[in-house]
Amino acid sequence: MIRRILVASVVSIFLCTVVFGFAYPVLMTGIGQAAFPSQANGSLIHYNGRVVGSTLAAQLFSSPGTFHERPSATSPAYNAAFTTFANLGPTNPALATLVATNAKAVLKLEQPYNPGLTIHQIPVDAVTPSASGIDPDISLAYAQLQAPRVAAVRNLSLAAVETLIHQNTDGRWLGFFGEPGVNVVKLNLALIKLGGT
């Protein structure tokens, strides 16, 4: 019986590896590259003859004329080749410190353009690390909080910036499932295309 088990196992292991380990992913790659080449290669964005990012990965924006992403726990921030959670527990003092620091930074950046802004108006996604570290989306609330700054720095009307926000908001799936999110990479690219700094 042992010999029969060995033979059957070794043959099956070989067949499984060939079929599921090679034939299947190769076939899928063929179909993916033929039918959906953009998605299959990482949803990369081309602009001015260069690859400038992916619509599915946050990237670092630090200039005042751009919308900023959510905080990231990866090292360095927005590392799309080593994603990670922050893993700070719900009662961890380190999380309290991190949130306070982030909130302070947001206040300092936005207060000049949002007179009377207090911490109570800062949306939670602006100060909490995302799960992937490369969450490309921010809430509509956080985008609207940043809009006056971006408009002022870029010399645009607030209405123009708000229009861009809405154009670069991914709605719920089928308008029903999940939550809407403003894609910061797409939004900033739209701003750049509009001209200015």
Add this chain to the structure above:
Amino acid sequence: MGQGIAQILVFVAILIAAAYAFSAYMARVFADDSGFLTRGRLRFLGAPERGFFRAIGDKTAKEQTWKEYAAHLLGFSFLFVLLLYAIQRLQGHLFLNPQHMVGVSDFISFNTAASFLTNTNWQYYAGESTMSYLTQMAGLAVQNFVSAAVGIAAMIALFRGFTRRESGTVGNFWRDLYRALVYVLLPLALVASVILIAAGVPQTFAHYATVHTLGGGTQTIARGPVASQIAIKHLGTNGGGFYNSNSAVPFEGPGSFGGYFELFLELLIPFASVFLFGRLIRGMRNAVAIFVSMFILFSVGVGTVYAAEQHGSPVLRKSGVNITTSAQQTGGNMTDKEVRFGIAESAIFENGTTVTSTGAVISGHDAYTPLGGGVLLTNIFLGEIIFGGVGSGMYGILFIIVLAVFVAGLMVGRTPEYLGKKIEAREVKLAALGALFSAVLILVLTAAAVVTKSGLASIYNPGAHGFTEALYAYTSQGGNNGSAFAGYGGTPFSAYLGGIDMLFARFVPMIAALALAGSLARKRLVPASAGTFRTDGGTFVAVLVGMIIFTAGLMLLPALFLGPIVEGLMH
């Protein structure tokens, strides 16, 4: 929360309808007299199946006793795991390694091999910075198929224990394995992969992309043969991600679509398996009673986690930032959650992933509120039987049912029976072993991990939450789940301890299920009488839910006090 609740309800309704329909297909694949795939219009499928049996030297697909079935299953599994270990160790010298990943260390390789063999997919490594394309697709993803199919095979064998009478055999392992792989998992994976690619999951052999960001820096974007692996990762309730942050990463769980679609994939077969049981035993009312019991516990979990996370974590509530739901934001505990998923989708996904032994995540469990995280932990500890893993969930719940029928029999003073099979001492012993083994193992290993210096080194967060991290780690591995309070770190000590946890917790109950199958198949059928305890009504649902809570739930309670409950009360 109204919109969120509506999403969840619509999703669940679609899922149940699809699972019910799919169970009819599965019934035709696995019925003893099944020949529809090898006769008639589909007879071209018969040739590869016959070819497979010739190749493995089992031309007639001879019926096996439960012991032979178990021996073939174990032989296959343990030879396969050697290959997986070897691929990881040697990947630095092998092909399909465009990122020049070096060989994986011995303790991570051991833990990962055990992890994928046992359908756990606990990850002590970050996929995109550790594993070569070869390891991901020809090592890990293959086990995603195979471990799921092995679970289905064991489940089908146990079902035969109820459908056969006075039979010395429980089926042929290779036929069950082949049919699960080729007729159930593969077609679904092909379709799911294409849909995932269309939604944005990469599928390429090109090396990682380097881009020049709009802000003037550079960014490396990890990609690879991702979609093909992610499809089966969910379908097989495996859960091991290509990326470290799993399906929270937009490349692995793209758009608001990603979470719900992948959750659909991972719940489809577990939901369908309950109906499949009803079809094969020709007693759908019995299956519906099981389904309702599971569904009650599932709903309580989803509701609790949703409410707890929407309420926000203690730190965030104190911080003063705005966590209120409005048209402009989801609010709630957004730490380690993604904007496109928000709270509702995250809550149902994480419940789905913990009740089914999948362990894929779209948000970080370590950051969940004490109550929310406590529910996820409890889901796993109850034994992965609220729908449960592919295959393993159904044999897991049948252990509990045998115990429930036994207890009910004691109360009314009759010999217990289920579906016409007398439940006697041997069956009760095997069921108790199957139902309680993992729970005991988890508690013993958690204790070992929190009283030793090397064990404590793995803990990341301070205080009671740190204890929960350790408890969650051994519960997740012992439940063959694979999700994590991911701050818990991979020291050699915890990697080996976890590997042992996964191997025993997978195969001891599985062998118990096969032994139970053998024992039941031999029995005569006892005709139902007026005194037979009904197993298809509301009373049975109450008994079963009670039994689920009393068997594993009570064992967990003291540990819950030390972890999530203390953490919740102190803040």
